[in-house]
Amino acid sequence: MTQEPHPHSDKHEFRAEALSLWRITFAPATWALHFVLCYALVSLSCIHGTPPVAITRSALILATLAALAVIALLGWRSYRHWAPGRTGRLTHPYGTPEHRHHFLGHAAFLLAIISAIGVVFVALPLLVIGGCQ
Amino acid sequence: MTEHENRSPLPFPPSEQALAEPVPEDLRAAQVARLRSAWARPKGWRYWSSVNSSQVGKWYCLTALFFMLCAGVMALIIRLQLAVPENDLISADRFNQLFTMHGSAMMFLFAVPMFEAISLFLLPALLGARDMSFPRLSAFGYWCFLIGGVFVLSSILFDVAPRAGWFMYPPLATQDEGPGSDIWLLGLSFIEIASLAAAVELIVGVLKCRAPGMRVNLMPLYAWYVLVVGGMILFAFPPLIAGDLLFELERSLDWPFFDPTRGGDPMLWQHLFWIFGHPEVYIVFLPSIAITAMVIPTVARRPIVGYSWIVLSAVGVGFLSFGLWVHHMFTTGLPSLSLGFFSAASEAVVIPTGIQLFAFLATLMVGRVTMSLPLLWITGALAVFTLGGLTGVMLAIAPFDFQVHDTYFIVAHLHYTLFGGMIFPVIAGVYYFFPFFRKRMLSPRLGRWAFWLIFSGFNLCFLPMHLTGLLGMPRRVYTYSSGLGWEALNLTSTVGAFVIAAGFAVFVWDLLRPRRNQPDAPRNPWNAGTLEWAHDIPVEDWGVRSIPYVTSRYPLWQQPKLLQRMDQGRYYLPDSDEGARETLVTSVIDAKPVLIQRLTGPSWIPLVAAIFTGGCFIFPTFGLYWPAILCGLLAGGAILIWLWTATARPPRQAEKDAGLGLSLPTYASGPDSVGWWAIWITMLGDATAFSSILFGFFFYWTAQAQFPPPGAAHADGVAVAVAALALIASWALVVLARRTNRLQRVGRARAALITSTLCAGTGALALALAVWPLDPTAHVYPAIVCTIALWIGVHTVLGMVMQLYCLAGSLTGKLTPHHDADLGNVTLFWNFLALSSLAACAVIGIAPRLL
Numbered sequence: 006m007t008q009e010p011h012p013h014s015d016k017h018e019f020r021a022e023a024l025s026l027w028r029i030t031f032a033p034a035t036w037a038l039h040f041v042l043c044y045a046l047v048s049l050s051c052i053h054g055t056p057p058v059a060i061t062r063s064a065l066i067l068a069t070l071a072a073l074a075v076i077a078l079l080g081w082r083s084y085r086h087w088a089p090g091r092t093g094r095l096t097h098p099y100g101t102p103e104h105r106h107h108f109l110g111h112a113a114f115l116l117a118i119i120s121a122i123g124v125v126f127v128a129l130p131l132l133v134i135g136g137c138q
Numbered sequence: 139m140t141e142h143e144n145r146s147p148l149p150f151p152p153s154e155q156a157l158a159e160p161v162p163e164d165l166r167a168a169q170v171a172r173l174r175s176a177w178a179r180p181k182g183w184r185y186w187s188s189v190n191s192s193q194v195g196k197w198y199c200l201t202a203l204f205f206m207l208c209a210g211v212m213a214l215i216i217r218l219q220l221a222v223p224e225n226d227l228i229s230a231d232r233f234n235q236l237f238t239m240h241g242s243a244m245m246f247l248f249a250v251p252m253f254e255a256i257s258l259f260l261l262p263a264l265l266g267a268r269d270m271s272f273p274r275l276s277a278f279g280y281w282c283f284l285i286g287g288v289f290v291l292s293s294i295l296f297d298v299a300p301r302a303g304w305f306m307y308p309p310l311a312t313q314d315e316g317p318g319s320d321i322w323l324l325g326l327s328f329i330e331i332a333s334l335a336a337a338v339e340l341i342v343g344v345l346k347c348r349a350p351g352m353r354v355n356l357m358p359l360y361a362w363y364v365l366v367v368g369g370m371i372l373f374a375f376p377p378l379i380a381g382d383l384l385f386e387l388e389r390s391l392d393w394p395f396f397d398p399t400r401g402g403d404p405m406l407w408q409h410l411f412w413i414f415g416h417p418e419v420y421i422v423f424l425p426s427i428a429i430t431a432m433v434i435p436t437v438a439r440r441p442i443v444g445y446s447w448i449v450l451s452a453v454g455v456g457f458l459s460f461g462l463w464v465h466h467m468f469t470t471g472l473p474s475l476s477l478g479f480f481s482a483a484s485e486a487v488v489i490p491t492g493i494q495l496f497a498f499l500a501t502l503m504v505g506r507v508t509m510s511l512p513l514l515w516i517t518g519a520l521a522v523f524t525l526g527g528l529t530g531v532m533l534a535i536a537p538f539d540f541q542v543h544d545t546y547f548i549v550a551h552l553h554y555t556l557f558g559g560m561i562f563p564v565i566a567g568v569y570y571f572f573p574f575f576r577k578r579m580l581s582p583r584l585g586r587w588a589f590w591l592i593f594s595g596f597n598l599c600f601l602p603m604h605l606t607g608l609l610g611m612p613r614r615v616y617t618y619s620s621g622l623g624w625e626a627l628n629l630t631s632t633v634g635a636f637v638i639a640a641g642f643a644v645f646v647w648d649l650l651r652p653r654r655n656q657p658d659a660p661r662n663p664w665n666a667g668t669l670e671w672a673h674d675i676p677v678e679d680w681g682v683r684s685i686p687y688v689t690s691r692y693p694l695w696q697q698p699k700l701l702q703r704m705d706q707g708r709y710y711l712p713d714s715d716e717g718a719r720e721t722l723v724t725s726v727i728d729a730k731p732v733l734i735q736r737l738t739g740p741s742w743i744p745l746v747a748a749i750f751t752g753g754c755f756i757f758p759t760f761g762l763y764w765p766a767i768l769c770g771l772l773a774g775g776a777i778l779i780w781l782w783t784a785t786a787r788p789p790r791q792a793e794k795d796a797g798l799g800l801s802l803p804t805y806a807s808g809p810d811s812v813g814w815w816a817i818w819i820t821m822l823g824d825a826t827a828f829s830s831i832l833f834g835f836f837f838y839w840t841a842q843a844q845f846p847p848p849g850a851a852h853a854d855g856v857a858v859a860v861a862a863l864a865l866i867a868s869w870a871l872v873v874l875a876r877r878t879n880r881l882q883r884v885g886r887a888r889a890a891l892i893t894s895t896l897c898a899g900t901g902a903l904a905l906a907l908a909v910w911p912l913d914p915t916a917h918v919y920p921a922i923v924c925t926i927a928l929w930i931g932v933h934t935v936l937g938m939v940m941q942l943y944c945l946a947g948s949l950t951g952k953l954t955p956h957h958d959a960d961l962g963n964v965t966l967f968w969n970f971l972a973l974s975s976l977a978a979c980a981v982i983g984i985a986p987r988l989l
Binding site: 026029030033034036037040043044045047048049051052053058096097098099100102104105108109111112115116119120122123126127128129130131133134136137138 | 351352353354355356441445446447449450453454456457458460461473474475476477478479481482483485486489490688689690691726727728840841843
């Protein structure tokens with residue numbers, strides 16, 4: 006990251022860092038997709054009867070594992086981005102590119118954790134509730 | 139483009155040497171005089187043409203406060219009626235109007251607008267900006283809010299207020315006679331549009347108007363919350379606007395979206411309402427927590443603990459809150475698996491919500507706390523909100539909810555969350571920020587009185603309601619018989635309500651009493667560290683004297699020379715050489731200066747546009763469609779005049795000195811310009827509304843055994859295909875026009891624009907012809923198909939106006955190869971329109987033949 010801004014610095018930053026501003030929303034977005042998928046498929050199964058609810062349940066449990074894998078990957082990448090082990094810093098209060106960079110990693114990492122918890126929570130009914138009753 | 143690329147690197151960040159250089163005394167005085175005259179507030183009756191955020195923010199706050207007091211009076215009448223059994227103070231019908239209006243006004247006329255009002259007021263100061271990027275848009279939003287609010291609220295004086303509950307469930311609300319439901323639908327849609335305008339203004343403000351150097355990790359937490367809440371408004375309000383559209387089409391044109399006898403389904407409204415309604419609760423709650431996040435570090439006299447954690451919880455709550463809506467519908471007979479998902483998500487949202495509260499407690503624990511009035515209100519808030527949160531955890535468990543659904547337990551719960559999560563923190567904010575708003579202090583003695591009255595009155599009123607509910611008293615009954623064990627509890631609640639009212643009377647008196655003899659407040663009375671306390675006393679309307687270079691989260695604590703340098707005009711834009719209002723636009727992530735943005739000044743046009751927009755929404759309530767259409771056209775005309783005369787005009791100089799040796803462009807198009815971001819954000823909301831209508835189509839499909847019904851007439855396939863092709867061609871030509879215009883081939887660009895308008899017209903016409911033979915009153919299938927076509931048709935007409943606007947700009951020299959912001963924005967609009975046209979044509983042309 007250079008110190009000199011460029012007249013079209015938005016585009017520059019977007020190349021360098023925009024992905025990580027979006028990245029902080031990737032994990033919660035995965036949660037949202039998983040949630041919508043659960044809700045939509047179960048509604049279809051319970052109202053139309055196709056696919057049968059047993060199959061929907063198994064498919065959604067697989068989808069849960071997939072969502073968790075995606076979130077784990079995102080979390081791992083943002084952890085590397087944050088790099089608390091390498092920098093030894095847990096907070097990032099200074100106006101430097103490094104601090105901004107690690108902060109975004111930190112926020113993304115925490116959001117990955119909360120998203121994983123959310124996915125597990127939402128998947129629990131699939132395990133404990135049998136069907137549509 | 140090329141002119142910038144040859145330039146040497148800009149002198150940013152500024153060197154310590156440059157910052158230390160003093161400004162000569164006479165130059166400084168001249169700068170002050172010029173700035174003052176550029177930002178002078180209009181005198182006399184012209185005062186009402188003001189557009190800067192400090193004025194508009196003040197009107198907005200006071201109007202929202204007034205509406206809240208009105209809704210509070212309604213609550214008092216409700217409590218009086220319920221004080222004793224078999225009371226006949228008011229009629230059942232009047233009672234229905236009162237509780238409907240109490241809820242609607244508190245939500246739509248107070249809670250959400252108050253967030254916008256306070257943010258409008260605070261945000262420029264927090265970010266070190268002169269003003270937000272679209273002052274006239276804020277003013278327009280305010281006038282819409284005022285007109286719509288007065289219209290909706292005054293209906294109760296004429297005994298025609300909506301009376302089906304604040305969520306307007308069909309079929310009760312669709313079949314209700316009299317204009318009540320229409321007043322709710324149209325009046326509040328109008329206000330929702332104002333909310334979207336405010337969301338655009340605030341999001342763009344946070345992303346593009348931060349002081350140079352204020353990177354995303356340095357933003358005041360309030361700004362993070364505004365960003366999250368703005369985003370939530372964009373995804374939460376449009377489903378309601380779409381729902382309102384369907385609802386109003388049913389009421390005025392008899393299109394049966396919610397009528398089960400013709401294939402409709404009342405549940406669709408419940409879904410659309412609560413997809414809005416639940417996030418709405420967090421839209422109300424998060425900004426108030428944001429105020430807490432500003433007050434806590436100040437009273438603890440140290441930076442906040444866990445900045446990233448709070449950002450996490452704000453963003454996390456923002457997402458999770460969209461997975462909760464069905465917990466308002468637990469008793470509607472959905473499959474238990476589906477209930478399980480929403481129950482689980484409702485429990486999960488507690489985690490991020492709790493994290494921010496723990497971060498605040500941690501800050502207080504490790505800081506050196508000074509007890510002050512704002513902190514008193516914050517502690518009240520934490521106590522009350524925690525109780526509301528705990529009953530929330532109980533209610534998220536579906537079987538418990540089955541038991542207490544529609545009882546006073548719910549009333550107790552929601553008031554605990556809203557008082558604790560919104561009222562108390564907002565009042566804390568009023569005490570904390572009053573010296574900034576009014577340059578005077580509020581009375582600590584009256585403040586303590588108000589606190590203890592409201593706090594004890596609140597618990598006296600709402601704590602017994604838990605029990606009233608558990609004893610089985612249903613909500614929304616206008617009276618009850620004696621002998622059910624509810625008498626003493628209800629009487630206690632009524633007494634409590636009047637104690638709250640007494641507390642508010644003290645508070646409002648202190649707020650509004652004349653202050654001519656009172657001394658000025660100290661500049662930074664709480665010793666806070668954030669930029670809003672760099673304000674000027676006595677008041678100056680220029681926002682900041684010069685826009686500082688920020689390198690820390692608490693600049694007033696951590697950058698010791700900052701305040702002095704700001705005052706002496708040693709930072710950016712210390713002058714207004716052209717006598718115009720300007721602010722600095724910076725880049726999204728690292729806040730590097732990119733542009734000097736010319737801001738619009740006082741004008742009547744926002745008011746005129748708001749009056750006509752109001753007419754367009756208000757006349758249909760009484761079935762007066764022609765005046766409404768006329769008003770719509772006049773509103774459109776006013777907005778066009780406003781845009782044409784005041785936005786994206788080619789500047790006199792291509793570059794200007796921004797101070798500290800930094801020379802910046804004065805015109806931008808594409809992602810560097812604020813207008814482009816505004817269109818992007820608006821279209822995101824627009825796309826959400828359109829998706830909600832498409833969701834309706836698929837909702838009918840999942841909820842019904844046969845949708846489309848067997849033998850139903852479909853939209854004409856050929857005409858739909860022609861429409862899709864014509865609209866895509868129109869989009870491609872707009873893109874081509876932008877390219878060729880940039881390459882100086884102005885003639886070709888104009889030709890492309892004309893052709894694109896013709897293509898768009900063809901597309902709209904083909905779409906109309908495709909659905910023309912359908913009868914939307916017969917069944918919900920043709921009704922939803924026609925609605926989708928109508929949506930695209932209206933957007934296409936809008937798109938054609940934009941194409942012609944650019945053409946006119948090109949012909950008159952407003953739009954040139956170098957100054958093509960308008961064309962860039964129109965291209966962005968058409969990108970969205972092209973995508974939604976394709977989706978629409980696929981849904982009405984292909985999907986019914988496959989399903």
